[in-house]
Amino acid sequence: MTRSPASNVHDNPFMKPMEWISLALLAAVIFLVLPMLLDAFRLNLVGKYLTYSFVALGLVICWGFGGILSLGQGVFFGLGGYLMAMYLKLEASSIENTKIQSTPGIPDFMDWNQITALPWFWKPFTSLPFTILAVLVVPALFAFVIGTAMFRRRVGGTYFAIITQAIAAILTILIVGQQGYTGGINGITDLRTLHGWDIRTDSAHNILYFVNGGLLVACILFAQYVKRSKLGRILLAMRDKEDRVRFSGYQVASFKTFAFCLAAVFAAIGGAMFTLQVGFMSPSFVGIVPSIEMVIYAAVGGRLSLFGAVWGTLLVNWAKTTFSESFPELWLFGLGALFIAVVLAFPNGLAGIYRTYVEPRLTRRVKALEPAPAVALPHAAE
């Protein structure tokens, strides 16, 4: 791995030509094909699905590359979503809008729970910059605390998975139980405007869809950067032979914590975008069930493939919507079978199928067309 760093850098361009093509394909589908083909309602749905793919992307990094399976990504998705929802809810609860309440100016669910003043931790969320900062920082900090506590003590594998799952369960119970502060099981609903801009209109949905797509591509590029960097290679090495990496003098725990935090931030961005596009947030995105479903998106796409994560998310959700509209019963059998099939037959998911069956042929074609794309394309990128 470290035998010849020079040749390593040379052989390891930012993205291989096939990856550039994948990126272009994904961008074309997100920005051109889908908006042209779908009506406003379906496009908004796709936008919602794409927010899940942020989570799947994070899972590729921490599960695929780092070997850390977190079953609590819903926690971070939910945190991002809730923090954003707090801002939007405060904006929707102007004194004007809430004048029928006994205490106007606070969110409606607080009023129903006899809370008469805004709790202190809600107060900073009147500021949009603070909210955006919080969406990025709070989940990262939370992941950092969990990660440090676990990885420093070398808790790994299945055990880590169960603990994250327990955390997801507990957070759900907390949110549901503290309904005066969180909206309880109803969640935070009826969100209207973002800094005065009505997010419920079709045009707003369109704009948010494109913002969401842009953020997703940015996250993919950042993930690619991490994957390609030394850090990414250490992660891979760690997943395969943790002790050797440790004995080589690396702080294994810090690398794992970093991967976990990065996944958390991605999930939180997804959550915040979800709240903006769907118009509410509820504890049903925080618990065990959504967390595991998000893992299956990454698994279907291929746990080692950044692009696969997005395709997997889109595919599973498309299937879910289609089948649950016509055969709700069949859908649950199908989803269950999908879990089993992905694990038993296609451990590398869509990306694995692509790599084994499609890519070899494509590469042959591309090579036949273009003698040396491997050199040309990275230059174009820089």
Add this chain to the structure above:
Amino acid sequence: MAEDKGNGLQSALRRRLLMGLAGVPAIALLPRTSFAAAPPTSAVNTTGLAVTDTEVTVGILHSATGTMAISETGSIQAEKLAIAQINEAGGVLGRKIKVIQEDGASDWPTFAEKAKKLLVNDHCAAVMGCWTSASRKAALPVFEQYNGLLYYPTFYEGLEQSKNVIYTGQEATQQILESLNWVAKEKGAKTFFFIGSDYIWPRTSNKIARKHIENVLKTKVVGEEYFPLGHTQFNSVINKLKLTKPDVIFTDVVGGSNVAFYKQLKAAGIDLSKQTLLTISVTEDEIDGIGGDNIAGAYSCMKYFQSLKNPNNEKFVAAFHKMWGEKTVIGDVTQAAYLGPFLWKMAVEKAGSFDVDKVVAASPGIEFKEAPEGYVKIHPNHHLWSKTRVARALPTGQFEVVYESPDLIEPNPFPKGYQ
């Protein structure tokens, strides 16, 4: 045999319709002639709803899968029965109702998504649906934004009144106050112990009950306990009951917790024929899972029980059993869901239009004299005037009505002095 069934239904319907005709002369609904008299679509539909010359599309949005399927199945069945009966009788403004059913899958965001689909893609003229408060809260902004019309069947916490929703169940004061008065008078109750699931409906209901007990009845609440949804261990709270010995145990526990609570109550030797227990969360549907033996003797307050003795209800129960099997039980919400399509039909015919704004404007004052619960009327606040009834659970899983409010109770979703 199948033909036989159809005829039975039809003749039952004719009778019902004739009665309706006598009762509501303002509404012209002669079954056969209404087809010929169907007004042109351009006149009755100016907002682009899914209405053709022969059909009008209505959505049904409940959970057919997931944890709430247990409760919502009955509502789906009741709505389908009502729509079948309306179609049998000639439809609405000469148009047959076409149903698009969507599955909310016990997941609140899915309710919002599917509500949007029903309004934006399918242009449903009305939607019968939602069950839990959470699903309604999730879907409500969608109905308000796209100016849809929702008929919501469940008894709920109140504190809400939307132009786009007709609430066919009771709000909290309608369900609670009269039954508390009854228990205070009949049983001489002085002390109450509240046990509920921890979410908005039980908390709001108990808040209203507490104010009534303390301020109006001038008696005492000796305990108030909430458990997370799905909680299954109640031995500690049962010990507290034994310690405080309240005159009345007042419960609003829901879902699987309900089953666990009554089983453990019985096991702990609390005899419901001696200890008064008043619940606002147990209907015939819940008793199926709890087991009649475990809850026999408890009092439930609802507006409807399957065992109600009146001609409307006998017809309703017979039609329901014919369509969905003899063994199905009919709970309070199921009956409230059955009202939705009829109330909508009458409002449409009064307005002479499917346009949501006109239907909404026509709704207050609509009376449904064939309601299985007896008689209901839409209040300007979009809730129903209806009676409150208290009934004792029997080991058979049915209820025996012991009290019925003499008058219709006015719905009051924002009760002054109870908030």
Add this chain to the structure above:
Amino acid sequence: MLGDYSLTDLSSIFVMQGFAGLILFSVYTLMALGLAIIFGQMGVINMAHGEFMILGAYMTYLCSGFFQTHLPALFPAYFFVAMALAFLASGALGMLVEWALIRHLYKRPLDTLLATWGLSLILQQAYRTIFGPREVGVELPAWLIGSVQVTDTIEIPINGMFVMAVTLLITAGVALLMYRSRFGAQVRAVVQNRPMAGAVGIDTEKVDRLTFGLGCGIAGIAGSAFTMVGSTGPTSGQLYIVDTFLIVVFGGAASLLGTIASAFSISQTQSTLEFFLSGSTAKVITLLSVVGILMLRPQGLFTLKVRR
């Protein structure tokens, strides 16, 4: 709140409350035992554990119906038959699952988690298709209902004591099986060193299958016992699964003793808090302290010295 009551009242309440705690402890132990065997001994996370429990509950339901219509004379004793059947049914399904699914995944423990989650979705939907979405009521024989009057004021629920007795028997049985029998020795040998165990002539595949079947069978018994205190529906398994996992994690994965200790501490904390505070608050405080302790001591209360 205790000021107004007489001393005898208070003392009898404390006795009953102690029993309430013990009953909760039994329920938790019974829930977690099967999972602890599978997870602790085999490293497999069985997310379908709750569904195996509910299979046991449905077997009990079927049994009660069968005895009522065909053998009403033997109805009082049906519960024992039901428990045996629940064990066999869940155990057999467990072995089938092990053969079809789990054995391919021993080298990828994280993937067993996903596969068994898929299995749990399939089982839930299967129950819904077969038994309907509603909860079913399980009829109990008369002797299991009601309570024992110990003194004038102390009453102990019979079904609670029954659950305690079942838990005690099962736990003792498992302990004997694991630490005093040939099979137990084989299981432990396979856990510690699979190739070596195979080399000395232990049929490791058979041991795996039986262990998994045993864990699932115990889940079935638990489900059967819980029909007395809880609900039986297609999704009831989910009510238990979170608590179950917390107990196993808190106890330290690979230790049966840890599981029991953790069930004891969580149940006592919760039951005591529930008495003095409201139910929901008690649950939150219990869970928060569990998480707090897990943050400080992520490996749980008891651990084997294994570094993964």
